[in-house]
Amino acid sequence: MPRRRIVAALLTSASLITIVSACGGPFPQSTLHPAADLGFEIDRLFRLIVWLAAGVFITVETLLLYVAFRFRARPGQPPPARVHGNTLLEVSWTLAPALILILVAVPTIRTILRTERERPGALEITVVGHQWWWEFRYPGSGVVTANELHVPVGKPVVLSMTSADVIHSFWAPRLGGKRDVLSGRTNRIRFTPDSVGVFMGQCAEFCGQSHANMGLRVVVEDSVAFAAWQERQLAPPLPPDSLSPLAREGLDAFRKIREPASNTCIACHTVQGISAGVLGPNLTHLASRSTIAGGTLPNTPEGLTRWLKDPPAVKPGSKMPNPGLSDAEIAALVAYLQSLR
């Protein structure tokens, strides 16, 4: 039966392709490799449901295949018995799924209550979503940074989140589930990271043109490294007279009032002691971050240059317009921005 063989070949190769394509890694944004208690709790619950679902799946598909092979019409059969139903059977297959669902519901509700309980002594961080970047404020220490969240390992963290514009969703999959970030209310995520590392994440709620370009990183470090980071973030930037000549030129370009006003750097960006703009990310310690522009570019001279040449080309719809800088101005600005450690 060549036709049946074609179908069988199609089905086999399709499933092989699917399985093979799922191999590989590492998967830096995987929900299946948790690195915080919140992620573990969810992962454990998910795995339980997957096993139960696999049982149901195999039962139903096996029955379907069995029925298909066993009861295919053959010539010369007498007409089948006209069975209209069977109360006992029907009651039992109403109760069976109900029982399985209780097995899901009970651990679900326990997990909800466990993961949303208050955590005394937690490090509080305010998260503000913007089109299309993240602002992180540490009310305890006064640190303000963007797109890269630093937290100490083994210490509970509470993110209190709100939005400056449309709805976003904070999601760092290896640490735990997402929560929407919307103006008019404060949503919280509570977790305790249990391993050191850099964990990728991104906005998960469609938030307009550059939704795909709203990445974030969570840097989990030991308490010594975290304290050192915090101290550096609180330090003022280098005074202008200790900058290199090129960087000093960059500072002038940074401060320059341009036409229209939206092309002026200091209209939107804060650098401690220099400017107080709030529409864009705080740049006081820009050079301490590993990426720029919502994780779309590496924080290198090349990345900064590409960004400054034409921000909307990197991040479509970017609120930072193309400021129309000359190459010399860009080089100077890059030198200045790199001095902001």
Place this chain on the structure above:
Amino acid sequence: MATAVAPSIPAPARSGLWSWITTTDHKRIGILYGVTAFAFFLIGGLEALLIRLQLAHSNNTLVSAETFNQLFTMHGTTMIFLAVMPLSAAFFNYIVPLQIGARDVAFPRLNAFSYWVFLLGGLFLNASFLVGAAPDGGWFGYVNLTSRQYSPGLSIDFWVLGLQVLGIASLAAGFNFLVTIINLRAPGMRMMRLPVFTWMTLVTQIIIVTAFPVITVALVLLMFDRFFGTTFYSVAAGGSLLLWQHLFWLFGHPEVYILILPAMGIVSEVLPTFSRKPLFGYAVVVYSGALIGLMGWGVWAHHMFASGLGPIPDSVFGATTMMIAVPTGVKIFNWLATMWGGQIRFTTAMLFAMGFIAMFVIGGLSGVMHSSPPADLQQTDTYFVVAHIHYVLFGGAIQGLFAGIYYWFPKITGRLMDEKLGKAHFWLSFVGLNLAFFPMHFIGLLGMPRRVYTYRPELGVDSMNLVSTVGAFIIAVSLLVFAYNAWRSWRRGRPAGNDPWGGATLEWSLPSPPPPYNFSVIPEVVSRLPRWSVTQMKAIPEVPPEPIHVPGGSYWPLVTALGIITMATGAVAHTLWIVLLGGAVLIFGIYRWAFEPFEA
């Protein structure tokens, strides 16, 4: 116009464009619905292919971010409102009156009106592409992204107005079919003798007439915010962003059952016919369908677990959502029991019905996974959910609708579809859908959000996305096979006769295609399976023994629909006189419709 149709008197003009424009025959309107919905289905499919091409590998630049956002918004909107719903409506129209022994629907001109509003509404939505302002706020249109402040152009105006127009079509049809099913049943066709497809149609209409007002309210508030500066959804003025989400999903979840219940009804017709056995547990299948429709109202907030409702609402909505799996599971087991002990004929219709069971189970089980709020916090807004909805809506609804097409095509055209091509269609589609949608489970679990126009290679999901894209193109090929088969069989298929499958329900006692008046004599129904019962129903005479009253044609439904779409166009153009003109046409159309003289 009323026409006496006796053997010697010719029926009203049955050919030519004008006869289609003025038709009030439920069968012709059904065909119009089907063909139009399939055309929109192809447009939505084309959008899907572009989406899949863009996502075939990381950092792709085939389409811009803006275009991509338009594509996924219009893909979702088109497939839900312009493809799956009207494809179901095609079957409501063509099949339900035949199954209940009626000569037409209760309000034939209102039926034509529904179709014209649907067609014009669909064209209106897609016309946004022509002016470069296709909706780009997602099919769910969350505020405040869709407010004037964050979406200043025409795109959301097209979406808000287009959906309101389409809602009119759905509501008018909903009331029409409610009245039809309740009032126009043949003598003896008690409620618990209704074919399951008709039952599921009835449940669907109840959901439509209750759910569409909710989205209409949500859309009207958004329209007022956008056009007249009200502040229903403005946080600064004390409004709430979650108000939209509650209203939208209060409609949106019942909408899911509007999409799936008709397909479940079709499967419940096809399985018994090709197993030569009555449906196992008819009453339980009917009640579970009704229960799904009812419970669909108590689960909407499971779309909002990430919005931070709090532990108690999360737990309650998680539990109610899990409960819906019970009546759904019951249906699956009843279908399996229907086939058990039967004599299964593997026609294309049967393959699609069994494909429905096989694939819907996957979508149902992934649904249980995100009914658990903590698990959902990792899954929502990722490709995992994209996989889920496509197993439900493609593996479920679309496969069910294809089962219906292969099953009733002979009744509608009088000709059989080619089974060889049909099976090629099924297997290509089956393999394609699994290649396209199964990897999406992993893509989502490995961290790819949905609605992103690009992704980074570091995520490690390039090869899976490529597989998914290949699958999408295999589905496209399967649809070409289907379109060719339908076109060829319509013209040159083998004659079907009244009853090619040995069906149990009333429609199979009629000629294929049925005459304009359907039943020459309204049958007396004595059992649930009139054509299978021991007391065989009386044959329906080929020639009506007495003249039959058939509703004539009317173009006022179209005029009225044109008035509505003119109003929407004026609103999109922000031009008051066009709105007023449309309003005048609308009122004039309704007036002439109401006082349309009967012609002797």
